Amino acid sequence: MSGDNVRLVMAGESWPDTSFSFSKDPDGWFDADSQFLRLSDLSAIAVLLEDMPEWLQQQRPAGDIHRLKVRFHPEHGLETIAMSLDEVAFLPWQDWPGVTGLSADIDWQDEKLSLKLNSKALTLYPQDLLPDAVYLDSLSGAIDWQVNDDGWLLAVDRLHLWNDDLNLQVVGTLHQQQELLSSDMTVNLQDVTANRWLNYVPERILDEDFFEWAAPAFIDGIVTEGSVVIKGNLAEFPFDDRDTGAFLIDLEVENATLHYADGWPDLKSVSGQVNGDGNQIRVSSQSGTIAGLDFIDVKVLIENAIAGSAQLNVTGDVQGDIDKALNFLNESPLKSRFGPVADAFSAEGHSQLSLVLDVPLADPYETLVKGRLDLTGTSLNLVDKPGVGLQQIEGVLSFDNDGVSGEAMKAVIFGAPAVVDIQPRDGHTQVTAKGRLNSQAMIAEFEAIPPGIFNGLFDYTVDLAIRELSMGDFNVDLEISSDLKGLQIDMPEPFGKAADEARPLRFSTRQTSRGPILNINLDKLIDANWRIEDKTLFGRVELGGGQAAEPMNDFVIRGQLAMLDVQQWLDWSQLFSRVETPQTPYYPDLIDLQVDRLALQQQQFEQVNLQLRRSTDEWRLSVGSEKARGEVVIPDALAAGAAVRMDFDRLVLRWPEADEQQLSQETESLILPTPRPLWPSMNVQVLDFQINDMRLGEMNLLAQREAHQWQLEKFSLSSEVYQFNAEGIWQQLTAGDVTRLSFETQSNDLRGLLASFGYQQAIEANQAELQVALSWPGDPLDFSQRTMEGSLMIDVGSGRLLDIEPGAAGRIFGLLSFAALPRRLLLDFSDFFGKGMGFSGINGNFTFAEGIAVTDNLVMRGDSANIAVTGSVNLIERTYKQKVRVTPSVSSTLPLAGAVAGGPVGLAAGTAIFLVDRIAGRLFDRDIVDVISYSYDLTGPWDDPELKISRSASQKESQPASATP
Numbered sequence: 017m018s019g020d021n022v023r024l025v026m027a028g029e030s031w032p033d034t035s036f037s038f039s040k041d042p043d044g045w046f047d048a049d050s051q052f053l054r055l056s057d058l059s060a061i062a063v064l065l066e067d068m069p070e071w072l073q074q075q076r077p078a079g080d081i082h083r084l085k086v087r088f089h090p091e092h093g094l095e096t097i098a099m100s101l102d103e104v105a106f107l108p109w110q111d112w113p114g115v116t117g118l119s120a121d122i123d124w125q126d127e128k129l130s131l132k133l134n135s136k137a138l139t140l141y142p143q144d145l146l147p148d149a150v151y152l153d154s155l156s157g158a159i160d161w162q163v164n165d166d167g168w169l170l171a172v173d174r175l176h177l178w179n180d181d182l183n184l185q186v187v188g189t190l191h192q193q194q195e196l197l198s199s200d201m202t203v204n205l206q207d208v209t210a211n212r213w214l215n216y217v218p219e220r221i222l223d224e225d226f227f228e229w230a231a232p233a234f235i236d237g238i239v240t241e242g243s244v245v246i247k248g249n250l251a252e253f254p255f256d257d258r259d260t261g262a263f264l265i266d267l268e269v270e271n272a273t274l275h276y277a278d279g280w281p282d283l284k285s286v287s288g289q290v291n292g293d294g295n296q297i298r299v300s301s302q303s304g305t306i307a308g309l310d311f312i313d314v315k316v317l318i319e320n321a322i323a324g325s326a327q328l329n330v331t332g333d334v335q336g337d338i339d340k341a342l343n344f345l346n347e348s349p350l351k352s353r354f355g356p357v358a359d360a361f362s363a364e365g366h367s368q369l370s371l372v373l374d375v376p377l378a379d380p381y382e383t384l385v386k387g388r389l390d391l392t393g394t395s396l397n398l399v400d401k402p403g404v405g406l407q408q409i410e411g412v413l414s415f416d417n418d419g420v421s422g423e424a425m426k427a428v429i430f431g432a433p434a435v436v437d438i439q440p441r442d443g444h445t446q447v448t449a450k451g452r453l454n455s456q457a458m459i460a461e462f463e464a465i466p467p468g469i470f471n472g473l474f475d476y477t478v479d480l481a482i483r484e485l486s487m488g489d490f491n492v493d494l495e496i497s498s499d500l501k502g503l504q505i506d507m508p509e510p511f512g513k514a515a516d517e518a519r520p521l522r523f524s525t526r527q528t529s530r531g532p533i534l535n536i537n538l539d540k541l542i543d544a545n546w547r548i549e550d551k552t553l554f555g556r557v558e559l560g561g562g563q564a565a566e567p568m569n570d571f572v573i574r575g576q577l578a579m580l581d582v583q584q585w586l587d588w589s590q591l592f593s594r595v596e597t598p599q600t601p602y603y604p605d606l607i608d609l610q611v612d613r614l615a616l617q618q619q620q621f622e623q624v625n626l627q628l629r630r631s632t633d634e635w636r637l638s639v640g641s642e643k644a645r646g647e648v649v650i651p652d653a654l655a656a657g658a659a660v661r662m663d664f665d666r667l668v669l670r671w672p673e674a675d676e677q678q679l680s681q682e683t684e685s686l687i688l689p690t691p692r693p694l695w696p697s698m699n700v701q702v703l704d705f706q707i708n709d710m711r712l713g714e715m716n717l718l719a720q721r722e723a724h725q726w727q728l729e730k731f732s733l734s735s736e737v738y739q740f741n742a743e744g745i746w747q748q749l750t751a752g753d754v755t756r757l758s759f760e761t762q763s764n765d766l767r768g769l770l771a772s773f774g775y776q777q778a779i780e781a782n783q784a785e786l787q788v789a790l791s792w793p794g795d796p797l798d799f800s801q802r803t804m805e806g807s808l809m810i811d812v813g814s815g816r817l818l819d820i821e822p823g824a825a826g827r828i829f830g831l832l833s834f835a836a837l838p839r840r841l842l843l844d845f846s847d848f849f850g851k852g853m854g855f856s857g858i859n860g861n862f863t864f865a866e867g868i869a870v871t872d873n874l875v876m877r878g879d880s881a882n883i884a885v886t887g888s889v890n891l892i893e894r895t896y897k898q899k900v901r902v903t904p905s906v907s908s909t910l911p912l913a914g915a916v917a918g919g920p921v922g923l924a925a926g927t928a929i930f931l932v933d934r935i936a937g938r939l940f941d942r943d944i945v946d947v948i949s950y951s952y953d954l955t956g957p958w959d960d961p962e963l964k965i966s967r968s969a970s971q972k973e974s975q976p977a978s979a980t981p
Contacts, residue, residue, distance in 0.1 A: 154178045187202050202243055237273060268288075301315070316330050419482075432454045576612070578612045583616055691748065728744040729743065744758065785810075859873075
């Protein structure tokens with residue numbers, strides 16, 4: 017049967033015109049041929065027929081067949097089949113893969129199959145052989161298959177597979193003889209994408225561990241060219257015994273990235289050769305990087321890659337910046353152990369790293385590492401403090417999974433040489449550094465420490481004991497020791513020291529369940545324990561030789577000091593006002609000190625107990641001593657104008673008197689005082705206030721600080737005998753500071769007032785008033801008799817002069833000169849004035865300038881005489897330069913007795929008065945006041961003044977030149 021130009025229509029679609037023939041010869045052989053067949057239509061018909069082959073039913077071929085020729089015998093089977101396949105597809109069945117886009121010429125004759133492939137856009141569906149379908153842009157070449165009595169032979173000739181991932185050419189044979197399958201195949205590769213190669217290798221031929229490792233290991237790169245040879249009995253694959261066969265890999269790789277183990281830094285930009293022999297794969301690289309370090313010579317060996325427990329070994333040398341070498345530690349599983357070093361330090365310089373890594377691919381976390389890091393010429397600096405660390409390092413650091421070591425490594429720390437040793441010891445790593453520290457270089461790196469406090473070079477030793485309690489959990493004990501010899505410390509007593517003085521220092525840390533505790537011990541001055549928890553400092557500090565207790569949940573400073581000069585510490589603390597401190601200071605909750613001698617400005621206090629407590633927004637200072645007992649409250653908001661509050665039961669101060677010799681040697685040129693910061697606002701109350709020997713009673717003070725001035729709004733002293741009120745201002749002007757003070761004092765008991773102020777009780781009066789206005793350059797504590805200017809007004813009511821010793825008179829600007837006069841006048845009045853000289857009033861004014869008090873109207877109106885004083889009192893040199901004029905009252909017998917007694921020296925006053933009683937009537941008709949008035953020059957020192965009479969012309973012949981006591 018035959019047909020030409022036949023057109024078939026199936027399922028509504030027409031076949032191309034075709035021809036066919038079908039015949040049977042006498043021996044029962046069927047011959048058939050056809051120019052065109054559409055397999056999809058035939059498969060659809062075949063499915064409807066009974067007894068069709070299973071493969072045909074399952075695979076359901078599709079596509080077109082051209083030039084089909086078949087010779088078949090029902091008993092002898094298929095003898096010949098030849099055809100051309102065009103875009104044929106069929107489903108997978110059993111071990112046969114599915115396919116689409118298969119184009120080939122097939123010729124089967126006499127148990128021989130010849131397959132010539134010429135497919136475009138071919139897709140294979142290998143089912144369980146490969147993880148995904150394989151798409152090929154092109155598949156070409158020849159495959160010959162011959163069946164013989166004991167097996168078959170497959171020959172591949174220039175089989176070419178090409179797509180975006182690979183370009184392969186396969187040649188060789190597969191031969192199955194009985195149950196032996198042997199190979200002699202060579203695969204030539206070009207432009208194979210490294211991270212896709214596993215998509216083309218059956219998983220079953222690789223070791224399970226190797227396959228799991230290899231799947232994510234090859235990240236990037238290209239196999240530019242190479243070959244893979246498989247020769248031998250495949251049952252012996254991968255041919256550990258070279259006598260049974262060979263599995264050879266020879267590849268050129270460019271820009272490959274190998275992720276060889278989780279957590280470890282990848283090998284990147286690797287270019288080199290990949291060689292395999294049996295169960296081993298070697299990578300020899302000419303270039304590449306790891307953690308940013310460049311390869312010098314790096315080799316990768318994979319053992320048992322195909323079968324067995326796969327093991328990866330990386331060895332080689334890399335070089336680059338030291339910070340990248342540290343980063344290697346930080347990007348590896350060693351981070352938990354050594355990462356803190358990499359995090360804490362930045363590095364500078366070039367280094368070389370020798371590295372050995374053994375990675376069991378079944379468990380990469382069991383990786384073993386060994387290495388040597390050449391640090392010569394590098395530096396390590398703290399990340400938070402650039403420039404602080406190890407400079408100019410010379411040495412090699414060795415490391416492995418157990419730790420690090422280094423011997424006699426040299427470095428420069430803060431500008432001075434040091435030697436560092438790192439050694440494993442008794443289950444821990446011991447780091448010891450010894451060197452000489454340059455204090456200036458150190459302080460230059462710490463803004464929180466003002467320059468000038470520490471000066472010099474001193475030796476030190478640092479010991480670090482590093483213990484790993486568990487993986488990545490370290491216990492670090494630190495100890496720093498030095499005798500500080502060579503270091504000068506410019507701090508107030510007792511912490512300052514000279515450079516040649518030794519003072520043992522030990523700083524250490526130790527671990528506890530609540531974190532590290534730090535200890536510092538400085539000679540017998542300080543012992544402190546503290547810890548920091550949640551950014552809060554807890555500590556115990558003992559001063560003066562005691563041993564600090566363990567830190568609790570507070571911060572306490574206790575101890576005893578022989579000397580504490582508060583002003584020195586305040587002035588010293590001003591050094592820190594120019595230093596920016598980024599962190600909030602740690603405030604103690606309590607400072608409890610016993611001070612043998614405390615100095616504040618010019619005040620001295622003995623055996624003082626100080627307790628300073630911290631509350632939310634203020635400090636509370638309790639003071640207990642013989643001379644000071646009370647509380648001071650210092651708010652945080654001083655800068656905003658909040659007032660310091662003082663409440664004292666007793667306060668005894670000393671107003672220092674300048675040394676006479678020092679005052680006499682003062683030059684006329686004055687040095688202006690150094691400006692101090694304005695005092696804060698104040699609110700002060702003292703129930704018992706004393707200065708020197710002056711019992712001043714109750715004191716109240718109210719002052720307000722404003723912009724550029726401190727205003728004394730109220731200052732009062734009050735007792736049973738007087739009331740004192742003052743106000744003033746301290747201004748900070750462009751030309752300099754100036755203080756102005758005015759006050760007035762009123763008393764109903766002048767004698768008691770003098771006693772309160774510590775003066776001799778030389779005058780007795782029931783009423784007294786004093787008004788003073790003063791000013792001086794500088795702040796209130798810069799008061800100086802030499803620099804003050806101002807005025808004083810005295811107004812004393814009736815009273816009497818009391819007998820005193822010399823020396824005290826000048827202390828209130830000559831007022832008590834009156835009290836000294838009865839001993840110094842020309843006449844001896846002891847018979848009449850043993851109980852004092854009465855007066856009806858004393859008043860006058862003084863002005864002050866350059867240490868001199870001047871009056872031209874100081875007058876005492878006595879019962880029997882008026883005494884007028886003019887001139888000056890030198891407050892610096894403590895001398896008088898005054899005129900004293902004594903004018904008698906005409907109603908008294910005293911002046912006349914004095915006139916009579918003024919003649920013959922030694923005439924007793926009683927005798928003179930007796931004579932006056934007889935001649936008074938004749939003398940009173942004359943103006944005798946001028947005759948009996950006397951003027952005296954009061955000069956010399958306060959303690960021993962000299963009183964000389966100043967005689968008129970009529971008196972020169974009859975009066976003695978001077979009077980002495």
